[in-house]
Amino acid sequence: xxxxxIPGDGIGQEVVAAALPALDLVAEIFDLDATVxxxxxxxxxxxxxxVGLPEGAVAQLRAEFDAVLLGAxxxxxxxxxxxxxxxxxxxxxxxxxxVNHRPLPLATGTIELFRxxxxxxxxxxxxxxxxxxxxxxxxxxxxxxxxxxxRFLRYSLGRIRDAGQxxxxxxxKANAVPHTGRLWRELYAAELAAFPxxxxxxxxxxxxxYHLVRDPGRYxxxxxxxxxxxxxxxxxxxxxxxxxLAASASICPQARLALFEPVHGSAPDIAxxxxxxxxxxxxxxxxxxxxxxHRAPADALRAALAAARAEGGTPDVGGHDTTSGFMTRVxxxxxHQH
Ligand code: NAI
Ligand code: MG
Numbered sequence: 001x002x003x004x005x006i007p008g009d010g011i012g013q014e015v016v017a018a019a020l021p022a023l024d025l026v027a028e029i030f031d032l033d034a035t036v037x038x039x040x041x042x043x044x045x046x047x048x049x050x051v052g053l054p055e056g057a058v059a060q061l062r063a064e065f066d067a068v069l070l071g072a073x074x075x076x077x078x079x080x081x082x083x084x085x086x087x088x089x090x091x092x093x094x095x096x097x098x099v100n101h102r103p104l105p106l107a108t109g110t111i112e113l114f115r116x117x118x119x120x121x122x123x124x125x126x127x128x129x130x131x132x133x134x135x136x137x138x139x140x141x142x143x144x145x146x147x148x149x150x151r152f153l154r155y156s157l158g159r160i161r162d163a164g165q166x167x168x169x170x171x172x173k174a175n176a177v178p179h180t181g182r183l184w185r186e187l188y189a190a191e192l193a194a195f196p197x198x199x200x201x202x203x204x205x206x207x208x209x210y211h212l213v214r215d216p217g218r219y220x221x222x223x224x225x226x227x228x229x230x231x232x233x234x235x236x237x238x239x240x241x242x243x244x245l246a247a248s249a250s251i252c253p254q255a256r257l258a259l260f261e262p263v264h265g266s267a268p269d270i271a272x273x274x275x276x277x278x279x280x281x282x283x284x285x286x287x288x289x290x291x292x293x294h295r296a297p298a299d300a301l302r303a304a305l306a307a308a309r310a311e312g313g314t315p316d317v318g319g320h321d322t323t324s325g326f327m328t329r330v331x332x333x334x335x336h337q338h
Pocket of ligand 2: 234
């Protein structure tokens with residue numbers, strides 16, 4: 001496994017540095033060959049050189065790596081997050097990562113949440129009329145192509161079935177956003193026909209949010225367009241017990257190379273204090289191992305996280321551990337299992 005690591009900014013650097021020894025240890029225990037190469041793409045480099053995602057980065061990742069691990073991007077010195085958009089959107093679009101998978105292991109059962117990751121309101125189509133600094137009209141278009149929606153749904157429904165789930169819900173707002181809404185509903189019905197094991201329904205996003213908070217056990221597989229998926233995945237992270245626990249995988253249905261990142265940002269409010277929660281980043285390593293076909297080491301990492309959490313945790317989840325203190329528990333639990 002050749003893994004490109006982009007620690008990024010703020011606590012991204014801290015949680016990545018803390019989590020990587022868990023990859024080394026699990027690789028040693030399971031006799032896996034994992035090599036890691038670090039890239040300094042982030043705020044410091046942007047401020048120094050004006051470069052976010054360097055020229056040729058996408059081609060290099062495609063040619064030389066099996067997976068990308070990203071910490072977080074975001075820096076108070078770059079308030080418009082220009083570098084983050086350049087790097088994150090550049091990777092998502094450049095690597096054609098149209099599927100974003102966020103598992104939500106809740107007490108009521110696991111929700112497998114899949115969000116379309118490249119189009120919709122985030123397609124970057126739009127513009128302004130009038131003076132650029134004080135426009136009179138501002139437009140962001142919601143753009144979906146049949147091809148991307150179809151690839152996204154086919155892949156996500158397959159993963160939901162493979163996870164052993166039976167219910168799946170499409171989240172949309174076809175009453176108020178009719179054109180893309182109809183395209184999604186049409187393709188959802190068509191793709192579902194190939195999955196007789198799945199019982200498919202659909203819900204308006206507002207009603208879905210209401211039920212998700214009150215009765216999360218009602219949901220198993222969930223598929224959603226970009227904007228709705230972004231919002232409901234943060235509600236999901238809140239239900240999990242915090243942003244520090246939520247991990248995501250960005251996947252291209254047609255390629256092996258995928259990107260793994262914790263859901264949280266660079267947390268400037270706690271950066272440098274040594275208490276960032278590395279849980280989500282270790283969970284990213286488990287998702288990465290799953291994706292690359294190494295199920296047993298992925299399960300071992302998840303078991304070690306659960307054991308560590310039963311004993312302690314960082315302050316964001318109500319514990320007193322430091323970042324490295326929590327990782328000491330994770331590594332001890334891994335060694336203890338094997
Ligand atoms: P954030 O996720 O960085 O932080 C929100 C709150 O959760 C903060 O109070 C923070 O201390 C806490 N928190 C987050 N992760 C934590 C962890 N692992 N352990 C303990 N506490 C944690 O979101 P915020 O503050 O809105 O954004 C900060 C910067 O990060 C901004 O520049 C933003 O643009 C960027 N950002 C980047 C993302 C990415 O790289 N994918 C995602 C979200 C935000
Ligand atoms: Mg988000």
